[in-house]
Amino acid sequence: MNGKHLVKLGLEKKAIALAQTAAAARETAGLARDEILAELRAVQADPAAYLAGGVYADLAAELSAQQAARDALKGAELRAAPLPYPVWGQDLIEPGARSQMDVAMRLPVSRAGALMPDAHVGYGLPIGGVLATENAVIPYGVGVDIGCSMMLSVLPVAPGALHAEDGKALLLKHTRFGAGVAFDKRDRQDHEVLHEGTWQDQPLLRHLFEKAATQIGTSGSGNHFVEFGTFTLADADLGLEAGEYLAVLSHSGSRGFGAQVAGHFTTLAERRHPGLDPAAKKLAWLPLDSEDGQAYWQAMNLAGRYALANHDLIHARLARALNVQPLAQVRNSHNLAWEQEVGGQNLIVHRKGATPAEAGQLGLIPGSMADPGYVVRGLGNRDALGSASHGAGRVLGRKAAERTLAKKDVQAYLAARGVTLIGGGIDEAPQAYKRIEEVLARQGDLVDVVGRFTPQIVRMDTGSEDV
DNA sequence: ATGTCC
Numbered sequence: 001m002n003g004k005h006l007v008k009l010g011l012e013k014k015a016i017a018l019a020q021t022a023a024a025a026r027e028t029a030g031l032a033r034d035e036i037l038a039e040l041r042a043v044q045a046d047p048a049a050y051l052a053g054g055v056y057a058d059l060a061a062e063l064s065a066q067q068a069a070r071d072a073l074k075g076a077e078l079r080a081a082p083l084p085y086p087v088w089g090q091d092l093i094e095p096g097a098r099s100q101m102d103v104a105m106r107l108p109v110s111r112a113g114a115l116m117p118d119a120h121v122g123y124g125l126p127i128g129g130v131l132a133t134e135n136a137v138i139p140y141g142v143g144v145d146i147g148c149s150m151m152l153s154v155l156p157v158a159p160g161a162l163h164a165e166d167g168k169a170l171l172l173k174h175t176r177f178g179a180g181v182a183f184d185k186r187d188r189q190d191h192e193v194l195h196e197g198t199w200q201d202q203p204l205l206r207h208l209f210e211k212a213a214t215q216i217g218t219s220g221s222g223n224h225f226v227e228f229g230t231f232t233l234a235d236a237d238l239g240l241e242a243g244e245y246l247a248v249l250s251h252s253g254s255r256g257f258g259a260q261v262a263g264h265f266t267t268l269a270e271r272r273h274p275g276l277d278p279a280a281k282k283l284a285w286l287p288l289d290s291e292d293g294q295a296y297w298q299a300m301n302l303a304g305r306y307a308l309a310n311h312d313l314i315h316a317r318l319a320r321a322l323n324v325q326p327l328a329q330v331r332n333s334h335n336l337a338w339e340q341e342v343g344g345q346n347l348i349v350h351r352k353g354a355t356p357a358e359a360g361q362l363g364l365i366p367g368s369m370a371d372p373g374y375v376v377r378g379l380g381n382r383d384a385l386g387s388a389s390h391g392a393g394r395v396l397g398r399k400a401a402e403r404t405l406a407k408k409d410v411q412a413y414l415a416a417r418g419v420t421l422i423g424g425g426i427d428e429a430p431q432a433y434k435r436i437e438e439v440l441a442r443q444g445d446l447v448d449v450v451g452r453f454t455p456q457i458v459r460m461d462t463g464s465e466d467v
Numbered sequence: 468a469t470g471t472c473c
């Protein structure tokens with residue numbers, strides 16, 4: 001018995017050495033070469049049957065491990081070509097975002113997808129990407145800011161009644177911005193979401209509860225904002241008469257809590273798919289019917305409710321300060337996954353920077369710090385998997401915006417529209433975004449416009465270079 | 468998006 005015989009059997013690497021050891025033992029026991037080779041073939045055919053013990057146990061264990069590795073690789077193989085998917089506003093979308101969506105549509109778990117007109121490059125799935133998978137949830141298909149969402153409160157106040165200085169003071173007093181920011185102990189907010197039993201269901205959630213409790217009611221950094229503005233209804237809707245109203249619009253997420261949930265489960269998903277094509281590394285998934293998949297689903301949905309609770313508290317504080325009750329409210333999550341029927345199949349629909357837009361469903365699509373945002377009503381377009389854009393979408397990345405935009409041009413843009421800005425980095429300048437009117441024009445078959453919000457007093461986090 | 472660690 002020599003190595004050549006074993007290689008001929010198809011044995012590889014460590015298995016050859018283990019087979020040689022076993023074969024030597026069998027030769028000592030008096031077996032002929034052909035008899036030993038027959039035994040080795042039997043072990044190869046069904047290694048599981050030899051795991052329990054005996055001379056072939058170590059070889060059987062190695063062969064089982066090799067088979068498991070091959071299975072994992074096979075299960076993670078990308079399709080040669082992406083499944084076809086529709087694109088809205090192709091002329092507004094950079095090639096990089098298309099490439100990312102192409103990779104997503106090559107995943108073995110992908111079944112359908114769509115790209116919204118605000119699409120731009122992100123980690124894993126592009127921002128503005130909608131992806132339907134079968135029995136799989138992709139942490140980076142939801143994004144780092146799980147549950148990132150929008151909320152509008154229409155107030156029983158005339159738009160002109162709130163002066164810029166007063167509005168500015170209210171925002172400074174009642175909102176908190178920035179990475180790591182939390183409320184002081186005496187100002188700590190409370191909300192029913194903090195009293196859910198869900199926090200006790202996972203060690204990770206138990207661990208993150210304290211952070212979540214201190215940060216609830218705050219806003220983050222980047223493109224998050226809280227603003228006062230004028231809400232204009234051309235026709236009666238939302239239970240309101242046509243007209244102009246003072247309104248509060250906010251964009252906020254699940255803060256450090258959601259970010260850590262995303263990070264934790266992304267690590268687990270990547271670990272589960274070591275053989276995944278490097279191009280799809282950030283699209284590693286968790287089987288929904290696995291323990292990890294179920295844990296992510298639970299944590300993701302909690303982060304979604306937590307993010308909406310942040311909005312609730314922000315709006316409640318501002319309304320209380322103005323001594324009013326909102327007349328109408330609209331809210332929607334745009335970074336989340338949902339169980340949804342797609343072509344008769346129950347799939348997981350990821351929206352990473354995409355607004356749910358089922359028939360009749362209300363949503364909010366903001367423009368920029370100085371451009372209008374829109375209340376929309378979904379048309380339930382099946383090709384778009386019942387989705388629309390989540391905003392205007394970036395035309396300049398953060399660094400490109402800092403490099404190319406001039407502060408005075410941004411200030412002029414704000415001044416021309418009468419916008420008062422607190423904080424706000426140049427990377428969030430209106431010029432860094434696509435024109436919201438164009439983006440809306442590309443999705444006339446996804447949503448109807450209900451009303452228009454024009455920002456007047458805007459608070460954002462302090463950028464690396466403020467406007 | 469987040470204070471670079473679940």
